[in-house]
Amino acid sequence: MRKECYEEARKKALEFYEKAAIVLTDEEKAAIEIADFGLEDLEHIGLILVTFVNTDRCCAKEMVLFPGQTCPEHCHGPIPELHYEGKEETFRCRYGSVYLYVEGEETSNPLGKKPEGYEDTYTVGHEIVLHAGEQYTLVPNTKHWFQAGPEGAVISEFSTKSLDEYDVFTDPKINRTPVIE
Amino acid sequence: MRKECYEEARKKALEFYEKAAIVLTDEEKAAIEIADFGLEDLEHIGLILVTFVNTDRCCAKEMVLFPGQTCPEHCHGPIPELHYEGKEETFRCRYGSVYLYVEGEETSNPLGKKPEGYEDTYTVGHEIVLHAGEQYTLVPNTKHWFQAGPEGAVISEFSTKSLDEYDVFTDPKINRTPVIE
Numbered sequence: 432m433r434k435e436c437y438e439e440a441r442k443k444a445l446e447f448y449e450k451a452a453i454v455l456t457d458e459e460k461a462a463i464e465i466a467d468f469g470l471e472d473l474e475h476i477g478l479i480l481v482t483f484v485n486t487d488r489c490c491a492k493e494m495v496l497f498p499g500q501t502c503p504e505h506c507h508g509p510i511p512e513l514h515y516e517g518k519e520e521t522f523r524c525r526y527g528s529v530y531l532y533v534e535g536e537e538t539s540n541p542l543g544k545k546p547e548g549y550e551d552t553y554t555v556g557h558e559i560v561l562h563a564g565e566q567y568t569l570v571p572n573t574k575h576w577f578q579a580g581p582e583g584a585v586i587s588e589f590s591t592k593s594l595d596e597y598d599v600f601t602d603p604k605i606n607r608t609p610v611i612e
Numbered sequence: 613m614r615k616e617c618y619e620e621a622r623k624k625a626l627e628f629y630e631k632a633a634i635v636l637t638d639e640e641k642a643a644i645e646i647a648d649f650g651l652e653d654l655e656h657i658g659l660i661l662v663t664f665v666n667t668d669r670c671c672a673k674e675m676v677l678f679p680g681q682t683c684p685e686h687c688h689g690p691i692p693e694l695h696y697e698g699k700e701e702t703f704r705c706r707y708g709s710v711y712l713y714v715e716g717e718e719t720s721n722p723l724g725k726k727p728e729g730y731e732d733t734y735t736v737g738h739e740i741v742l743h744a745g746e747q748y749t750l751v752p753n754t755k756h757w758f759q760a761g762p763e764g765a766v767i768s769e770f771s772t773k774s775l776d777e778y779d780v781f782t783d784p785k786i787n788r789t790p791v792i793e
């Protein structure tokens with residue numbers, strides 16, 4: 432991601448954290464993580480994160496999705512070499528709304544839409560709609576993706592240890608940890 | 613705790629969740645936990661909680677302390693019979709301020725004050741002051757207590773599994789799970 436894009440997205444993200452009344456320190460504001468997953472199409476596919484804590488045992492993040500933005504399909508499987516049974520995550524919507532897609536019966540007429548041009552890499556379609564105050568827990572090793580509604584979304588993630596570099600994305604073009612140039 | 617006291621505290625707690633812009637569902641609002649630790653002195657010693665998630669692996673709560681209210685000194689030690697190494701907790705202040713006391717060098721002129729008449733049961737005095745946006749992580753098996761500043765406090769707790777009934781309080785009169793009459 433280019434530095435100007437990063438800075439623009441960071442400023443926009445701050446507005447969403449403010450809308451949700453999430454108070455961040457100056458250090459956190461300066462270090463907001465903007466993930467474009469190496470696709471360089473942040474408007475459609477991306478995720479904004481502030482990680483509050485990520486120890487060996489548990490993790491909490493405050494995430495932002497811009498209106499209509501999608502966090503691409505992925506899965507947190509077991510990591511045998513680390514004796515890790517896989518990440519368990521709970522998403523709690525704090526502001527706006529989020530359409531979460533998990534394994535299970537495909538929802539007809541879903542509120543969200545697979546990102547155009549990437550449809551092949553979105554394979555699960557059981558929809559869970561979360562408004563502010565609503566939440567959902569995912570057990571390890573289940574595919575999921577999520578998309579913000581028209582107002583965007585601020586979402587807390589409560590989970591076991593995050594090891595982003597081990598996440599398995601359905602789209603082979605995705606690189607979870609691209610560099611900011 | 614008497615039902616009227618519970619209801620009064622619950623309504624007051626809702627005002628604090630609102631000040632912090634924490635959105636709760638109606639079910640969560642109806643089931644707010646008011647802990648007086650069996651001391652029946654809620655104004656001075658107590659804790660208000662909504663538990664969002666508490667699985668075998670991780671837990672998230674949103675807590676309220678009324679102005680000057682104290683969560684009494686306790687410790688989360690290992691629980692060998694459950695093969696549990698003890699609860700790790702991160703407190704993140706979301707609104708107001710909280711004075712947290714942990715093991716270590718006693719702070720001279722601390723901002724908080726041990727509750728009157730209970731001084732003997734507060735033995736650690738290393739002060740950490742958290743304002744909105746600030747946080748602190750406690751490893752298992754360390755004594756701690758905390759008190760809200762003059763505006764009260766809303767505090768997120770991110771932790772490993774909560775097993776409140778195993779918490780060890782310094783005050784032997786404390787009962788973590790008293791009944792509402």
Ligand SMILES: [Zn+2]
Pocket residue numbers: 505506507520575
């Ligand atoms: Zn995930």
Ligand SMILES: [Zn+2]
Pocket residue numbers: 686687688701756
């Ligand atoms: Zn504790």
